[in-house]
């Protein structure tokens with residue numbers, strides 16, 4: 001299913017990610033970090049926030065990210081609409097819609113029956129799906145938790161796909177200070193993609 005992305009200039013993709021000092025997000029197909037409480041609470045609360053109770057948020061995952069964490073995801077995000085991107089699978093248990101491209105996912109949300117229900121779109125990764133979002137025509141905001149330690153990852157956040165980014169201000173970030181947990185330090189940032 002194809003759609004002309006320039007017809008939808010008001011779409012904002014909110015990317016949410018935690019990466020290490022080398023932009024690593026995963027190692028050998030596994031989440032490589034301890035579960036950081038402040039980061040996890042922030043990720044849950046910001047991606048659930050809605051201002052219009054008749055709408056709901058949409059979360060987009062790559063098939064590998066979904067498979068890695070599907071039981072946790074469905075336990076935490078019970079009311080959100082879940083889209084998984086896959087080129088090889090048409091339907092997945094617990095998933096509201098399986099899309100064969102980012103365009104397919106957005107077109108699906110813009111169908112008259114679905115569009116009125118969407119308030120925010122959250123892109124949860126992994127690397128392939130972040131890349132699709134960053135290389136698309138859509139506006140992107142990146143909520144990044146930056147850990148100052150190298151975890152030896154072999155899957156990375158695709159910063160090289162960005163033409164340019166600008167650090168932005170967002171009062172929903174939990175703190176400007178360094179957070180220390182499990183012996184590691186991390187900070188919260190938000191960036192806007194500059195097309």
Ligand SMILES: NC(=O)c1ccc[n+]([C@@H]2O[C@H](COP(=O)([O-])OP(=O)(O)OC[C@H]3O[C@@H](n4cnc5c(N)ncnc54)[C@H](OP(=O)(O)O)[C@@H]3O)[C@@H](O)[C@H]2O)c1
Nearest residue numbers: 018026029030062063064065085086087088125126127128
């Ligand atoms: N640190 C973080 O913030 C963070 C965030 C998310 C994920 N992760 C971790 O990252 C790892 C997975 O990331 P990943 O980059 O390897 O995989 P991924 O992006 O989650 O999933 C890749 C899969 O997405 C599908 N896909 C890719 N491009 C597509 C396209 N253009 N159209 C349709 N479907 C497409 C394909 O599924 P099919 O093979 O089914 O066709 C592909 O195998 C996991 O270990 C996860 O825990 C970390």
